[in-house]
Amino acid sequence: MDGLEKSLSLPRDPVRARAVRLRRTGTLSGLKWRENVLAYAFLGPSLLLFAIFFFYPMLKTVYLSLHTTDPTGRVAGYVGWDNFSYLFRNPQFLQGLKVTALFALLTVPTGIALALVLAALTNGKTRGIKLFQFAFSLPVVLSVGSASVIWMFLYHPTLGTLNYFLSLLHIAPVSWLVDPKWALVSVSIMTVWMNLGFQYIVLSSGLRGIPDEIYESARIDGAGPLRLFGRILLPLLSPTLFFLAVVSVIGSFQSFGQINILTRGGPMNSTNVLVYSIYQEAFVNFRFGSGSAQALVLFAIIFILTLVQFAWLEKKVHYQ
Template sequence: MATYSPHQERHPNMLRREHREWLLFVLFIGPNLFLFSVFTYWPLLYNVYLSMVRWDFLRPTMPFVGLQNYIAAFSDPRFWNIIWQTATFTIWSVGLTLVLGLLLALLLNQRLLYRNTARAVVFAPVVMSGAVVAVVWSYIFDPRYGLIDQLLSFVGLRSPNWLVDPFWAMPAVIIVYVWKNIGYAVVIYLAGLQNIPRELYDAARVDGAGAWERFWHVTLPGLSPIAFFLSVTSILSCFQAFDLIRVLTNGGPADVTTTLVFHLYELGFVSYDAGKAGVVAVVLFLIMLALTIVQIRYVERQVTYG
């Protein structure tokens, strides 16, 4: 006599339910995947193709040249100098943003008069246009009538020609970039500081820990996920910084402020060389991808969660 099993009746129903769930999943993910494919993945693949052709945006034909554009780029000393300048700009900008942002966050986390107003003032440059910020700072840097020159004149000093002197041009760009983006780091740090349990500080005080020991053993480990997130996003943002450089120095003087993304603009929209511009875009993408992978695989191991 055959035995009855309830699974025999439920099995078709489970299959139909799984099919409905998969259909619902496809309906939800399909539009997003389509948009990503059209506006992200396809341009990326097409850019790789453009890096292997010779095209000036005008000719109807695009002769395939293989790796000749890559060979020409990697054999050009100017290209390697631009990579070095991009690294210099990124290291200093990210480092100053993270360190100064943390110090400001620690200050604005105290019970201060008009604390909320100060937080709003610090964050305001983040939402401003980069071009507008650069125009304002170009007047501040003016060696004859700028604010910096007026302040230095009180102690008998003269302001350097920030945006024309090759020695001071890169520091000027870094100063403006940090000033514009430090508010974002401050807000993220403040959110992390307010999520650190107060019981940890109380326990540290009971154990006799001073202010420095509490900062080193409680605050920094509690902020490590925040610092990791900011380091990743800040590095990616630095590699894409364009508007400030375009308005402040236009890549000069003598290419000292030319970064990879600005070099991409020069090749693509000034020289109209799609092939060489494609090479720079591919190199920029690979560098950003490699840095992100290294950060996620190795730096994140030092992060303390929970």
């Protein structure tokens, strides 16, 4: 028995066994502590950048929304909730809310539907299909400024290509960016085209992730193209569509570059979305208190819309 105990290194008394357990516990605690220190060391630079460029501006925005500023932009006094109450009594702000919501309705469903159709049409191994895939993905490489300048020339009332094609069809030219009836539609068309590349790439990736066996089984069962698309592809693509819906809604409420370049909020405030209104209020009129209040209202709207999408749309998502 003594030889067996020595070979197994068994403790001969409870005190020694307790000491071994304490030593092992201390070793595990030290190892866990070192892992936590190493993790925070790697996270440190990211947390510092978030603190400088996200948390501090967010707290500063809350602070400014409760104060008024002088013509030079410096804090003049505490006003509490007056900036927020002023906003909801301001017809221009309410008009901006309406324009922003209409802009989102014009761009989000149209863009996703168009990208879905193009992705379905080019989801194959037909010869020459790569050329179409490249063409439909091309807008993703353009910046907002470049895309806006391109469409500014297309919308030109006399030299623009769009009005030239309308003249070939004996249709009167359209004042795309000058007519209040067409300005928001024109910016929406440009935004749909600009976002098409990203949406097309995401949906094409989702379609390629569907196994070929599912297509073959559906065709064997006699499913036609429309039935295959509606009953099989759409449910399997629902996670991708849900992701695009959330991202596109957030992006539509944050659109600024194309508005600033093409219309500057006009004509007659017909394209004055919330982000451009915030820019005008804060960096043109130097009313940082009112601008910060608008920014917080916009943040609350986006946050609520995202929660609604997760609560309602996610129920219709079919995860594999």
